[in-house]
Amino acid sequence: MTDRATSTPQTSFLCRPVPNNSWFCSALVAQYMSDEGSAGDSRQVLINQVKSHQKASAAFQKAWHAYCDEHGDGIYDPARHKIQLLEEFLKTAASKTAGSKRKKKQASVSESATSRSRSRTRRRRRHAKGRRRAHGRRHRRERRRRDHRGRRRRKGRRKRSRSRSQSSGSSAMSGLPSRATAIKGAERAVASAAEALNRLKANPDAAIDEPALQGKQKEEMDVALRALQSEADSELEAQLQEVKDRLAREKASRLVEAEEKLEQAIAERLKEAEDKLRQEAQGRLDGAKKLAEAKLEAIMAEARPKIEASWADQLQDLEAKATAARAAAGVSKKK
Numbered sequence: 354m355t356d357r358a359t360s361t362p363q364t365s366f367l368c369r370p371v372p373n374n375s376w377f378c379s380a381l382v383a384q385y386m387s388d389e390g391s392a393g394d395s396r397q398v399l400i401n402q403v404k405s406h407q408k409a410s411a412a413f414q415k416a417w418h419a420y421c422d423e424h425g426d427g428i429y430d431p432a433r434h435k436i437q438l439l440e441e442f443l444k445t446a447a448s449k450t451a452g453s454k455r456k457k458k459q460a461s462v463s464e465s466a467t468s469r470s471r472s473r474t475r476r477r478r479r480h481a482k483g484r485r486r487a488h489g490r491r492h493r494r495e496r497r498r499r500d501h502r503g504r505r506r507r508k509g510r511r512k513r514s515r516s517r518s519q520s521s522g523s524s525a526m527s528g529l530p531s532r533a534t535a536i537k538g539a540e541r542a543v544a545s546a547a548e549a550l551n552r553l554k555a556n557p558d559a560a561i562d563e564p565a566l567q568g569k570q571k572e573e574m575d576v577a578l579r580a581l582q583s584e585a586d587s588e589l590e591a592q593l594q595e596v597k598d599r600l601a602r603e604k605a606s607r608l609v610e611a612e613e614k615l616e617q618a619i620a621e622r623l624k625e626a627e628d629k630l631r632q633e634a635q636g637r638l639d640g641a642k643k644l645a646e647a648k649l650e651a652i653m654a655e656a657r658p659k660i661e662a663s664w665a666d667q668l669q670d671l672e673a674k675a676t677a678a679r680a681a682a683g684v685s686k687k688k
Contacts, residue, residue: 399439403431406446416446426541 407414420442421429431439 396436396439399436399443400431402443403439413446417442420445 403417407417417431418429421427421434424441425434425438428434
């Protein structure tokens with residue numbers, strides 16, 4: 354199990370001289386406040402027991418995670434907890450397991466009693482089937498159907514509850530402490546470590562190596578700061594990459610949209626220009642036609658008197674020629 358409390362950025366951690374790591378507090382307490390060596394052996398036994406039970410049972414692992422979130426600052430590694438917390442958790446888990454076993458036993462006893470009473474009822478019905486045979490057979494079939502439906506419902510409920518418990522257990526197997534839980538746990542661990550340091554400094558009998566302690570604090574501080582910096586850099590890089598991808602997608606979509614809008618605008622402008630040119634050409638044609646008609650009318654009006662005078666002259670010439678011809682014809686007849 355990994356602890357995310359050491360890798361969660363927070364301001365309170367940077368403002369204090371000790372790292373936000375409950376391992377530091379536990380190490381100090383284990384080093385300076387333990388009175389007997391057998392406690393370490395029993396603690397290791399409890400640690401191994403918790404680890405083996407987590408591997409063997411998903412429900413145990415879920416209960417351990419919940420207990421650590423509530424009492425252990427969100428730290429799931431049993432090696433980083435005190436022996437008192439491990440003992441209390443194992444006692445609580447044992448009492449819950451015993452209670453669940455008692456409930457299962459009671460449920461099995463009640464089911465067996467129900468099945469025995471049902472079998473006795475069936476035997477009584479079989480012995481009394483001589484009376485009202487057809488009527489009893491019909492009622493037995495109905496009762497059997499009801500019993501079968503009830504058993505199917507109970508079986509389905511048991512399966513659904515089992516599947517829900519399994520799914521919730523499997524979802525909790527991979528769960529890590531939330532950000533708020535990790536921050537609160539880290540702050541509590543720092544406060545407890547500071548209190549332990551104050552107690553150790555106030556105790557004159559305890560042989561404390563102050564330079565070594567400060568060096569260890571600085572080392573822990575550097576490790577935590579590097580982890581924070583690495584996580585911040587990776588998170589910043591991921592966010593920048595996400596922003597770049599989003600901007601690239603938006604740019605591509607906007608380019609496509611702009612291209613479509615541009616094509617549509619060009620088509621509309623071309624159509625408007627074509628319509629305008631057609632209207633202007635038609636107007637010019639109409640104007641030229643009217644002008645030609647007006648000129649033709651003016652020419653005809655100007656030429657009409659000349660044409661009429663020419664026609665009159667030609668008509669007079671023709672009449673004169675006709676008169677002369679008639680006169681010549683009359684002279685020839687007289688001869």
